[in-house]
Amino acid sequence: MLPSPFQFERPSTIADAVRAVGDSGDGMFYAGGTELLLALKMRVIRADRLIDIKGIPGLDCIAVNDINEIEIGARCTHRKISDDSVIREHVPALASLCAEVANIRVRNIGTIGGNLCFGEPHADPPTMLAALNARLVLEGSRGTREIPADDFIRSEMETVREPDELLRVIVFPRPAGPVTYRRFKHGERPSVNVAMAWSLNAGGSTIRSARVRVGALGSRPQPLAAVEDALRNVVVAEARRAIETALPAALDQLEVNADRHGGADYKRHIAGVLLLRNADEAVIAGGSWLK
Amino acid sequence: MTQVLAISFSLNGKTIVVDVPAHMLLIDLIRDRLGLRGTKRSCDMEVCGACTVLLDGGPISSCTTLAVDVDRREVTTIEGVTPPDGLSPIQEAFVLHGGLQCGFCTPGFIMAVTALFKTTPHPTDAEIRHYLDGNLCRCTGYTKIFEAVKSLAGRQDAA
Numbered sequence: 489m490l491p492s493p494f495q496f497e498r499p500s501t502i503a504d505a506v507r508a509v510g511d512s513g514d515g516m517f518y519a520g521g522t523e524l525l526l527a528l529k530m531r532v533i534r535a536d537r538l539i540d541i542k543g544i545p546g547l548d549c550i551a552v553n554d555i556n557e558i559e560i561g562a563r564c565t566h567r568k569i570s571d572d573s574v575i576r577e578h579v580p581a582l583a584s585l586c587a588e589v590a591n592i593r594v595r596n597i598g599t600i601g602g603n604l605c606f607g608e609p610h611a612d613p614p615t616m617l618a619a620l621n622a623r624l625v626l627e628g629s630r631g632t633r634e635i636p637a638d639d640f641i642r643s644e645m646e647t648v649r650e651p652d653e654l655l656r657v658i659v660f661p662r663p664a665g666p667v668t669y670r671r672f673k674h675g676e677r678p679s680v681n682v683a684m685a686w687s688l689n690a691g692g693s694t695i696r697s698a699r700v701r702v703g704a705l706g707s708r709p710q711p712l713a714a715v716e717d718a719l720r721n722v723v724v725a726e727a728r729r730a731i732e733t734a735l736p737a738a739l740d741q742l743e744v745n746a747d748r749h750g751g752a753d754y755k756r757h758i759a760g761v762l763l764l765r766n767a768d769e770a771v772i773a774g775g776s777w778l779k
Numbered sequence: 780m781t782q783v784l785a786i787s788f789s790l791n792g793k794t795i796v797v798d799v800p801a802h803m804l805l806i807d808l809i810r811d812r813l814g815l816r817g818t819k820r821s822c823d824m825e826v827c828g829a830c831t832v833l834l835d836g837g838p839i840s841s842c843t844t845l846a847v848d849v850d851r852r853e854v855t856t857i858e859g860v861t862p863p864d865g866l867s868p869i870q871e872a873f874v875l876h877g878g879l880q881c882g883f884c885t886p887g888f889i890m891a892v893t894a895l896f897k898t899t900p901h902p903t904d905a906e907i908r909h910y911l912d913g914n915l916c917r918c919t920g921y922t923k924i925f926e927a928v929k930s931l932a933g934r935q936d937a938a
Contacts, residue, residue: 489823493781496801496847525843526824529804538801542848567837591913592891594825596837597844676826 491528511652522598523606562601562655581667610677615703619683622660628653641708666773668766679749682762706743714738786850791859799846806841817857828914831887857886878927880918
């Protein structure tokens with residue numbers, strides 16, 4: 489399969505890239521191409537112009553900023569994130585996640601920004617970044633805006649990003665407790681995934697707050713609000729019991745698509761199993777996360 | 780009108796200067812324009828690994844890479860890792876251990892294993908399995924392939 493012909497441009501600044509892509513929707517930003525080229529080859533989308541952002545400096549940096557947040561440039565490949573010392577130290581669950589996306593060739597070229605902007609419901613990073621309370625920073629012709637990860641994906645294959653907005657960086661607070669992620673998959677992409685991030689008290693014995701997101705079930709990652717409520721101010725050792733009590737009702741609240749990955753009841757069940765395993769891992773990790 | 784771009788890149792150590800349409804795929808440049816047919820097209824969607832080539836030493840799916848993206852970079856194909864006479868140590872190990880049946884996936888496996896040993900000269904069993912997870916063999920000869928790769932772990936001449 490071959491994509492339809494397109495014009496190819498290589499701007500060297502964000503402003504030039506935004507100008508070049510235009511707001512008519514017939515131009516698209518391009519980096520790794522692991523999602524975009526597949527769709528162009530299958531002719532399920534069409535682009536008249538590809539704007540290659542690989543020549544723009546600074547889009548592939550990873551750092552802890554001066555207010556203790558972690559910044560990941562949108563053009564970072566999955567491989568770069570999985571190998572990065574900052575990510576491995578502060579969010580090892582994200583490093584592990586990126587080490588398991590697709591396969592070695594996709595990880596070598598595919599970027600986290602492309603993954604997010606594609607809006608594929610069966611993806612790993614969106615669920616994790618929502619649990620980490622990440623913000624996505626977009627640069628467009630009308631200036632900069634920050635979108636919470638929870639609000640970025642609108643529905644399947646659709647995000648709130650305008651055609652001429654470039655995702656520049658992903659920012660989230662440095663975790664103050666264990667972060668865990670699990671998925672179940674039997675093909676290339678996750679069928680169900682669950683991410684959980686705890687903020688612990690200073691002593692590491694009590695959960696101050698928890699964020700729990702379930703992904704790949706519906707069109708976008710969803711919070712398990714009842715579980716989050718049940719975990720607030722709970723002693724770490726009691727976390728599993730608190731989750732078990734709140735879980736059945738919380739799972740019933742989820743929007744679940746029955747698809748080739750499984751039926752709705754089955755996927756709800758898997759989500760519960762994955763969450764409890766995450767909880768066991770987080771309890772064992774406990775206060776060792778506090779630095 | 781189709782946009783044509785001039786690119787210059789290293790292919791198996793040799794400098795190639797060529798004009799390519801912007802939408803041309805790397806696999807078509809390698810196989811059809813440059814005549815190197817060792818790289819195989821199979822799934823055409825980055826899943827099977829048969830089309831694996833190395834870009835600056837790292838594995839990529841040439842079926843889903845634009846030819847313009849290799850401009851000023853180094854591409855290595857199966858022809859580039861095969862000595863003029865005989866076989867490389869990695870290829871020899873595949874033969875010795877029966878790590879191939881129909882052979883269609885083999886160039887992709889050899890390229891992936893080449894990349895693995897560049898970064899990880901002493902891979903563990905788990906590292907081998909994890910790295911090769913994205914290369915499919917439809918003859919399902921995975922055990923023999925694994926044994927071939929394992930026999931190379933730690934060998935000086937594999938990297």
